[in-house]
Amino acid sequence: MVVALLLTLVAVALSLAVGTRQVPLSAVLDALVHGGGSRDALVVRSLRLPRTAVGLTAGAALGVAGAALQAVTRNPLADPGILGLSQGAAAGVVFAITGGLANGFGGYVWFAFVGAVVAACLVYAVASRGRGGASPVKLALAGTALSAMVGGATTVVLTSSSATLDQFRFWQVGALSGRDAGTVGQMLPFLVAGALLVLGCARGLDALALGDDTARALGHKVRRVRVCAALGATVLTAAAVAAAGPIAFIGLAVPHLARRLVAGGHRWTLPLSALLGAALLLAADVAGRVVRAPAEVPAGVMTALVGVPVLVVLVRRKGAAS
Secondary structure, three states, X not given: OHHHHHHHHHHHHHHHHOOOOOOOHHHHHHHHHHOOOOHHHHHHHHHHHHHHHHXXXXXXXHHHHHHHHHHHHOOOOOOOOOOOXXXXXXXXXXXXXXXXXXXXXXXXXXXXXXXXXXXXXXXXXXXXXXXXXOXXXXXXXXXXXXXXXXXXXXXXXXXXXXXXXXXXXHXXXXXXXXXXXXXXXXXXXXXXXXXXXXXXXXXXXXHHOOOHHHHHHOOOOHHHHHHXXXXXXXXXXXXXXXXXXXXXXXXXXXXXXXXXHXXXXXXXXXXXXXXXXXXXXXXXXXXXXXXXXXXXXXXXXXXXXXXXXXXXXXXXXXXHHO
């Protein structure tokens, strides 16, 4: 946890100092502590500080959501897209843009939240039918099918409305630029609510790893644990996706790294996933600023470039394949 916290602090320092305009760390600290009206101080406080805060909160939310969903589905390849959450949130944003009902995070978040919740409910309803109820395999299959269907419907809407496509494509790539300080304040209630739901299920998630029958024998209500953890992950994903767009692979890669570093169950894995998710998203954003300077590569593109090799390694591992 100490190492993860140090990595996060380093990522925050780089996010505030590195970019098209390089700002010395001494000037960054002076701008944060004393303010000032210099050009460096304005860049740090007005542009990079809100961007860094959004990266911290969105990365932490996606890391915790990924860890919770991998535990709920008992699927090492699960991430916030496994239950259709990301596609559902994206569909909600497309609906808001098409109907002219919202503009910016303050409006997107509610539609993203409703879309993610509806998607999660549909997946659970489909997976719970038949013998065995909502098993991990059925949840993963239902989520994949729903993601494909919702993604196709979203594409139909976007290709038939050039105005919606022009506005949506800047959000779709997943980026931290252009966010203001109000975005973080709007995210916080959702982040706190989602984190409390997931952390409250930490012991139940440990029991689910042993199998449903064992979890019931230990006194846990399996359905309640799954619903609460999935709802918390839905809230976290909706807030992160509404603020930063559909950032890929944070929820997939970070929980695996967290479980390799600690062995204390989800009481440690979830907080560590939050720190590592924040550090990874900020590092990706910083790398996107310098790899093609003075132009910028969106953070969502950079996380995808990092996540693809991780996904290949996970698929090739015997444990993931089985």
